[in-house]
Every structure is written in C-alpha cells, then in structure tokens.
Amino acid sequence: MIRSKGTSLSCPGGRLTGQQLAQRLGWQGSKVSRLENGKQTATPEDLRAWADATEQPEVYAELAARLAGFESQIRSWRRALANGYKVMHEGLSAEIERASEMWVWEESVIPGLLQTPEYAHHVIRRYAELLGGANDIDAAVRSRVQRQEWLYRPGRKLHVLMWEAALRSLICPPTVLAAQLDRLTGVIGMDTVELGVVPFAAPVKIVPANGFWVLDDRVVVAEDWHAEMWLDDADNIALHSKVWHTLHESAVYGTEAQNVITVARRALNLR
Structure with a gap:
C-alpha cells in the first residue's frame, strides 16, 4: 500500500x-x-x-x-471475515437489493442466488476451512438463502451462465449436489431467471474462468482467492460485460440446458 x-x-x-x-x-x-x-x-x-x-x-x-x-x-477476505461470514454476506446482499438486473458467470460453483441451503453450507464451510472464520456458517447460510427473495420480486432479472464444471464439482456429497441440480432444473422457465450452461463440448472464444457478477451495469463483483474485488469504473464494467456476452454465445438454454443438467445428475450414480 x-x-x-x-x-x-x-x-x-x-x-x-x-x-x-x-x-x-x-x-x-x-x-x-x-x-x-x-x-x-x-x-x-x-x-x-x-x-x-x-x-x-x-x-x-x-x-x-x-x-x-x-x-x-x-x-481482503481475511479482513472482511474478521467480523464473520454473515456480516460479509449482508454487505453484498445490500448491494443486490439495489439492483434490478444482474449478469452472473460462474465456472466451478452454482451461483449463490440459486443455491440450496445444504449446498451453500458446504461451499461456505470449504472457504472457512481455507480462510478461517467458521463460527457463523449457519448464520451465513441463512443470509445467503434470504438473499434469494430477490428472484421473486417484480421487475428483477437474473441472467446466469455456468460452465458445465459447476454442475459436476463435488464440493459437497453427491446427494446434496443431486438436490442442487434438481433446484436448477426447477428455475428453468422462471420469468425472472435466464439460465444458460456452457457445455464441456461447446467451442468457446475465451477461457471459461474467473467468476463475476455485473449489477445493473453499475458495479462488477469478482472473486479471487485472496479478496473480493468491487469495480465500478466504466472500462472494467465494459470488459466484464463483453466477457459475459462472449461466453453467452457458447451457452445452451431451455431444454438443451436441462439436458446437460440431467446428464450431470445421472453421472452421480445415485440409487
């Protein structure tokens, strides 16, 4: 500094x-x-x-x-987590509440606005094991689930893209992932959600990496291992929007997206 x-x-x-x-x-x-x-x-x-x-x-x-x-x-994650995961989640939730439209890209995890409580618990716990601050995981999960009320309010729209890897990463037990994939299937067709999946086999024009959220073309929230980055300058917002729309060209939607999700669920080999 x-x-x-x-x-x-x-x-x-x-x-x-x-x-x-x-x-x-x-x-x-x-x-x-x-x-x-x-x-x-x-x-x-x-x-x-x-x-x-x-x-x-x-x-x-x-x-x-x-x-x-x-x-x-x-x-910095470590500084942010000094006050616990719940407080950190509430900070992002307040910013999301201001937004009417969001564009999300995730390459290896289901986006928080679409996570089941069980899946969210495992994701947050994994980060807590890496970074510390594991005392309020349950409170953080409740905060993350509460944030999902945004999806059911008039005038809101979530455009979300995921790489197929997000459907298959066993960050949680297979049974939890299966329920999470069922949840994704359920949101396809919601008027407030546009869900796209970039299949492994799809040709891509850019490396499918580095998850981020664009809120109202106003701010970008991107995550790295050491920190969460909030970028509000026009150049960075334009760059991330360009990345999102480039990945959008490789994604499938509707029935095709549902088929990719179904194949990933079957691969779990649950009885």
Whole structure:
C-alpha cells in the first residue's frame, strides 16, 4: 500500500532507513518492508503513525483517501471475515437489493442466488476451512438463502451462465449436489431467471474462468482467492460485460440446458 523508490524515507529532519522508521514506530523491520512493497495493506492507524514518524502529518489525509479508494475495490477476505461470514454476506446482499438486473458467470460453483441451503453450507464451510472464520456458517447460510427473495420480486432479472464444471464439482456429497441440480432444473422457465450452461463440448472464444457478477451495469463483483474485488469504473464494467456476452454465445438454454443438467445428475450414480 505504501511504496517508496529507495530504501530510505525523507522527513524534515533528514532521511530515515526502513529500519530506523521501524524503531521509531515500534514495528518489526519486516512490516515496513511489506508496506513499502505492497505485500501488506496499511490500516488508517498505520498511515497516521507513518505520517507522524516521518514528521509529515499533512500527508495523512492523502494517504487515507488512497487507502479508502483501494479498499473500495479490493476487499481482503481475511479482513472482511474478521467480523464473520454473515456480516460479509449482508454487505453484498445490500448491494443486490439495489439492483434490478444482474449478469452472473460462474465456472466451478452454482451461483449463490440459486443455491440450496445444504449446498451453500458446504461451499461456505470449504472457504472457512481455507480462510478461517467458521463460527457463523449457519448464520451465513441463512443470509445467503434470504438473499434469494430477490428472484421473486417484480421487475428483477437474473441472467446466469455456468460452465458445465459447476454442475459436476463435488464440493459437497453427491446427494446434496443431486438436490442442487434438481433446484436448477426447477428455475428453468422462471420469468425472472435466464439460465444458460456452457457445455464441456461447446467451442468457446475465451477461457471459461474467473467468476463475476455485473449489477445493473453499475458495479462488477469478482472473486479471487485472496479478496473480493468491487469495480465500478466504466472500462472494467465494459470488459466484464463483453466477457459475459462472449461466453453467452457458447451457452445452451431451455431444454438443451436441462439436458446437460440431467446428464450431470445421472453421472452421480445415485440409487
């Protein structure tokens, strides 16, 4: 987050090395290095201490503004999960409530707005095992299921695309996945949902990767292993919309989509 061009930092009283600055602040030298090289995101308190230690308190306002802009775009999972999964889910739910139309692409998981509670539980638990914060999984599941009320309100439209891999990934027991696939079959034909599947055998013009949501052509929410990215600039919104529509050309809908889902369900070999 805080970067410098050299190994020393200017202040009115002379130049400080990173180690000297760390001593002034009572930090480990490695923390200064991580902040300078963008390997750690500063907190507002870090920025205030940095500005005061370099005897430049006037730069704090600019640094804080940069931090606010950075965090509005890249929201670290670990920092977000400090308050639990339920709080994190409620933040996205509030943004979804504002939307009247959404375009969703998922390459390996069923989108949250179409998940059964059991499937959602397993997905959230897997992330909790990786990132921590497993104390409120049930509350997070309830929040995610509550969000699905959006689908039943007049004037709403969900355009969702999935790669066939999302139908087959055993992130949960086969019986749970079977029920989830039955749920998908049930939403085909809903007037608020347009469900498309990109079959494995379909020719594609772009790599089917990197799930994302476009809300009202207003903001893109994309996920990576380390963070959730919120992008509201015109260029990124246009790029993700182009990706969605390119994948849309390879998708099947209606009866054809239902056939792909049915084949995936049969492959589970349930008795």
